[in-house]
Amino acid sequence: MELNNCRVLITGGAVRLGRNITQALLAAGCRVCCHYHKSRDAALLLQQESINYSGQLHLLRADLTDFESLNTFAAEAWQVYNGLDVLIHNAAIFFKTPFGQVSEEDWDKFHSLNLKSSFFLSQFIGQKFVTQKSGKIIHIGDAGAKVQFPGYLPYSISKAGLTAMNRGLAKTLAPHVQVNIIQPGPVLLPEYYDEQAARRSIEHTLLKRTGQPEDISGAVIFLIGNDYMTGSEIAVDGGRSLY
Numbered sequence: 001m002e003l004n005n006c007r008v009l010i011t012g013g014a015v016r017l018g019r020n021i022t023q024a025l026l027a028a029g030c031r032v033c034c035h036y037h038k039s040r041d042a043a044l045l046l047q048q049e050s051i052n053y054s055g056q057l058h059l060l061r062a063d064l065t066d067f068e069s070l071n072t073f074a075a076e077a078w079q080v081y082n083g084l085d086v087l088i089h090n091a092a093i094f095f096k097t098p099f100g101q102v103s104e105e106d107w108d109k110f111h112s113l114n115l116k117s118s119f120f121l122s123q124f125i126g127q128k129f130v131t132q133k134s135g136k137i138i139h140i141g142d143a144g145a146k147v148q149f150p151g152y153l154p155y156s157i158s159k160a161g162l163t164a165m166n167r168g169l170a171k172t173l174a175p176h177v178q179v180n181i182i183q184p185g186p187v188l189l190p191e192y193y194d195e196q197a198a199r200r201s202i203e204h205t206l207l208k209r210t211g212q213p214e215d216i217s218g219a220v221i222f223l224i225g226n227d228y229m230t231g232s233e234i235a236v237d238g239g240r241s242l243y
């Protein structure tokens, strides 16, 4: 697929990894519909910056855990550039849930955003992709989908579900729609990590370092440009999933 003028919806595109992906898409000339939830200031800053890029940016706010408004959001995003070519599911939550202390509320939070919203956005937009006989869905997963992090089980399980969904959607939406997942390792560590938590994250990679946001956005750009991959799981994790 040609990147220039490509119409992309990215969820959670205003901060951290999502922001870097949005910037890479804009630099490649894409027309980006960038979703954000609470990071309004970061999103507005991105809009100011966007004039420096060849691509275009449109901001769209939504709480993706609000199931009732999910299809309305998807329909609005579809209208922005009169259709879409790529859907990138990046928005997710991540926090520690020690076993024995996991509440139903925690469980529901992870599954509602990391899995359920992804499924229903894919259902709405995926069907449109099938009708137009082209489109790509890119999920941002986690190495934890494969090596389930103790202390983060509901999160890891939500990402394992997303990985299963990736394969299922690849089959369901074939032959004209491609669906792939990128499984990052530690790139931007959570801001609340102390030195010990950060050290442990790094020790658990084979390359003994964190990745760069560009390692992830580069994989996204690669997947948009590649027309013969579907159902793939791309580990960009410094070897975290082999540790």
Ligand SMILES: NC(=O)c1ccc[n+]([C@@H]2O[C@H](COP(=O)([O-])OP(=O)(O)OC[C@H]3O[C@@H](n4cnc5c(N)ncnc54)[C@H](OP(=O)(O)O)[C@@H]3O)[C@@H](O)[C@H]2O)c1
Residues within 6 Å of the ligand: 011, 012, 013, 014, 015, 016, 017, 018, 035, 036, 037, 038, 039, 040, 062, 063, 064, 065, 089, 090, 091, 092, 093, 094, 113, 140, 141, 142, 143, 183, 184, 185, 186, 187, 188, 189, 190
């Ligand atoms: N950072 C890493 O090293 C790393 C490693 C492995 C996997 N990943 C995966 O990569 C992706 C990005 O990671 P990150 O660390 O950059 O994420 P992050 O900082 O945790 O950002 C999460 C994003 O999710 C959005 N979000 C949170 N609650 C939402 C809600 N209720 N409705 C809609 N959007 C909501 C946030 O939007 P607002 O800020 O606008 O509220 C934000 O853009 C995630 O899927 C994550 O699981 C990241």
